[in-house]
Amino acid sequence: MHAKSRVPAILVAAGVLVGSIAALPLPSVAAAPGTVVISQVYGGGGNSGAPFSNDYVELFNRSGAPVSLDGWSVQYTSAGGTGNFAANKTNLSGTLAPGQYHLVQLAAGSTPSGALPQPDSVGSINMSGTAGKVALVRSADGLACNGSSAPCSDAQLELLADLVGYGGANFFEGSPAPALTNTTGAFRKTSGCADTDDNGADFETAHPAPRNSSNAAAPCGGDPSPTATPTVTPTPTPTVTPTESCDTPPTHQISQVQGRGETSPVEGQNVRIEGIVTGSFQGSGRLGGFYLQALRPDADPATSEGLFVYSSTPVKTGDRLLVSGKTIEYNGLTEISPATAVNVCGTGAIKPTEVKLPLKNGVSFERYESMLVTFDTDLAVSEIYNLARYGEINLAEGSRLWQPTDRKGVNTDKDARRTILLDDGSNAQNPPTLPHHTKGSNTVRIGDKVEDLTGVLTYGFGVYRIQPTEPVVFTAENSRPARPAKVGGDVQVAGLNTLNWFTTLGSRGATTAAERDRQLAKLVANITTLNPAVAGLMEVERNNDVALNALVDALNAKSGAGTYKAITHPNPGTDLIQTALIYQPGKVTPIGPARSSSDPIFNRPPLVQAFGKADGTGKTFTVLVNHFKSKGCTDIDGPASGDDADQGDGQSCYNAKRVKQAKAAMALIDNLQLKNTLVLGDINAYGEEDPIHAFEDAGLTSLSKKYIKKDDRYSYVFDGLSGELDHVLADKGARKLVTGATIWHVNADEGRFMDYNTEYNPPYLYAPDPFRSSDHDPLLVGLKL
Incomplete structure (x- = not known):
């Protein structure tokens, strides 16, 4: 055309x-x-x-x-x-x-x-x-x-x-x-x-019958290309290609096909190679071929000795093959595709190459591409976001990975050299059961570890990955905590993100009544186990307290009539979600009306409420619940620009707006003359980012930094990196009342496949318990009034 x-x-x-x-x-x-x-x-x-x-x-x-x-x-x-x-x-x-x-x-x-x-x-x-x-x-x-x-x-x-x-x-x-x-x-x-x-x-x-570049060409009659003067190409004299066998010698070594760089020096050429099958991933839903590795490596450590061969010819691990076909680069992976001849010529064995992490500076996984390798160190689970979707787990040598803006001392270059992705040897999506799990569990938690991981190191979708050739056994290094750690005091205050608790179906939360019931059951299990006298909530639907009251009703159905009550927000804002407060009237009593801010910097305005003990004794305290602008690069006013655009400093978009929101919250404390104040909520800023520094510079103290061990100070995992987005900070008066603080790791370390959703989540993994009741971990603080 x-x-x-x-x-x-x-x-x-x-x-x-x-x-x-x-x-x-x-x-x-x-x-x-x-x-x-x-x-x-x-x-x-x-x-x-x-x-x-x-x-x-x-x-x-x-x-x-x-x-x-x-x-x-x-x-x-x-x-x-x-x-x-x-x-x-x-x-x-x-x-x-x-x-x-x-x-x-x-x-x-x-x-x-x-x-x-x-x-x-x-x-x-x-x-x-x-x-x-x-x-x-x-x-x-x-x-x-x-x-x-x-x-x-x-x-x-x-x-x-x-x-x-x-x-x-x-x-x-x-x-x-x-x-x-x-x-x-x-x-x-x-x-x-x-x-x-x-x-x-x-x-x-x-009936669908997809064809790819490996299918035989089917040229159209004549020349339909829209050129003004057709070009006539003489038909070459047909030649007879002899049948290849084990007597047909290889034309190249595998290392010659791989070359020293990321692309093959013989890309597009037909080659014949010899090697041992180290892993066969053929059959429905798998990778469509096998990995072949040279019997004897060359003397150059920069050249890989393995190749992927795209072929349906049945082979098994240990077969010695001679393979012919075209060299191509498929999404960054050097491979033979399609294989035009696969000759089984005996058997052999390949010893896995030991790979030490972190890789040395200047060394990449390219030199091991398509080779059988083993990692001789413990690898910790750093992310399981795509475990149920694609069978993938992010692993890191030694311990999990941290957000560099959450704490000092994070070496991002070293972290990049100590990570590898574990795959499942399959192209299947949403399998009925998880392809990997921790020993004694039906799932995997971030922080769990695997030893002596062995498989073929390959490349796909922009990342190096391991296709395992031996069973992968994870050990529980981060067992589920049945209850939060004790924080002392006579009153406890919690902060938790509810992961879009909506009673309106098909909006931000549940899409069906069944999902809504599943979500509510998990939230109730979370809150009743925390058992706080006061809880600041984020991501509650702004619908005239319908969602908030439904949560309170469910809590009371579990804990007893009147155990919990809700505070009505005087200015819930313009977003679909709002901040909220619930409390136990048997433990605390609200003092004065609920207040908020009219500053336009907030489209989810904070909620302020003072409390005292129900028996009227002791000191009072104030809770200021926040949910700051997210790190996403769009807003109601359009894409981020100017100071709110991503500055490339790791704080993402709208950092300037979050700083302004922090300063507005501090101004609210001054204007309302709040006493013994806890500033809590989803600040959408990690521990060493500007909004947290703005709070600290104004005299507030991060209770997680003060009371929680560094390796336990996280509430969220994003892109394989752990950090604390959720905070409780105390002014000078509140600091004197605090007896302890903890983060209850029931959510961030759990896979999204454990939550209330029914889409993609294997049914056997759901339970009406606190685990994965949200994507953020709740915080709990003890106060001695």
Whole structure:
């Protein structure tokens, strides 16, 4: 298809001609056929009855010449929505030979089924299984249009190499392709060669059958490329390729194929190599091949002795093979793909290479790529965010990783050299059971450890990882604490983030009544075990105290009528969530009205309440509950800019705003003449960041820094790094009342798969207990009044 000739056809199909004339009949428009086109579309991946776990788009070169996809992208938007193509984009690279297919793997659904063939590109676009719009764009920039409510300009249309609107799409070529189902995909007719610039005429539905670059090329008849003067290439004289066997010698050593750098010096060339299988990951849902390692290493420590071979030819660990195929770089991994010959020629054994962490300066894992390795040190779990989703665990030598802005002495360079990701040897998503767990437990907690981890070191999705070849046994170095540590005193005060406790379904919290009940059960278990006289809450739905009162009712159903009461916020703000306070009237009594701040720096204003003991004896104290601006780089006013933009200092966006909020909170203490004040809440700042320093410079004391051991001082884990986002700080008067403080690690060390959600979470892991009742750990402080 020639881009310019497609413009009027697309404009008419979208009902947006120059001059704003709409709803005209569709005329017959002649358009030159395209070179690279979309040859298959499937959006039902991972849905009920789907044959594959992932959506995909297949591309095809219908021309007679190679076409580079570098700088191109696949983009998607819904059939009739207002979103733009730019919101769903997957970049492409590589060169497509004449008649060659290119498979783009996209998002997975919630029901695992079959794995796609080895994809040539990978993205995260989540397409509709019935109707949508897919664009092949000769640019890596997202198109800020959708062809309907946001018409595409001439310049944007010029970038379209192909467009497929299917089902009820309102943007298409000629007429839309048929609607799809979970078991049907849209196929461009004649194996991808048909292109009349009419989706309805060019596409038919059939059972999904994705093809990738390993499939045999299927050149179209003639030369459909839109060149002014066709180039005729003489047909070479056919040659007969002899059958390869164990007598066919290798052409290269594995180390020669790997080379000293990140890419192979023989990329794109056909090679024949010899080695021992160190790990076979073949079969449905696995990696689609095996790892091969040289019998005898070369003398250069910078060259790897292993390779991944993409092949379905059955092999087993210990087989000695001679393998032929093309060398490629697939998402950063050097591999043979596809293998054109796999000859089993005996057996052998490879001793794992010992790898010491942290790696030495200037050394990377590249020298061990695709080799069998073992780590001769304890590795601690640093993050389990994707354990249930992709089977991944972040590990670090010795101990967990810390946020560098949470404490002094964090060596980020060394931390990068002491980490490795543990995978599960599979491409399956959302498996029914966790692929890894700690001995004696059905899950893994951050801080647990593994010894002598052995597997093949490989690379994928931007990170080096271990595919284990032996059972992985974690030991519980961070056992679940059944109760918080004792903090003393005659009154205890807690601060906890409720992870969006909403009674309104489908908003920020639960999406179903069952999820809401599961969430409430966990929150009740958390609070009743903490048993605080006063609890400051964050992320409670702002809905006239409906959510707050529902929580109090559930607490009283568990603890006895009247055990808890709520404080009504006098100024809950403009956000969907608010700060809140609950208390036990049998232990404390509110003194005076609840107060707040009218400073516009807060869209979640703080809540202030003074308390005294219920029996009227002892001193009084004040609680000031906060929830500062998050580290995300968008706000109600738009993207962060100026001082609020990310300054590259590790404090992320809106640090300046959080500092202003800290100063406004201190001004509130002065203006209201508050006494014996505890400033608590989700400050969204780690321990050595500017907002905490602003509090400390104003005379407040961090109780976690004062009372909690350094290795226990954390409440949140993000991107594999632990730190304290949640704080309790005391003024001079309150400091004299404090008897102790603790952080109860029931949430941050637990996987998200343990929470109340039913999507993706294996049902057997849920329990109505405190663990993973939120993503933040609660804090508890003792006061002697």
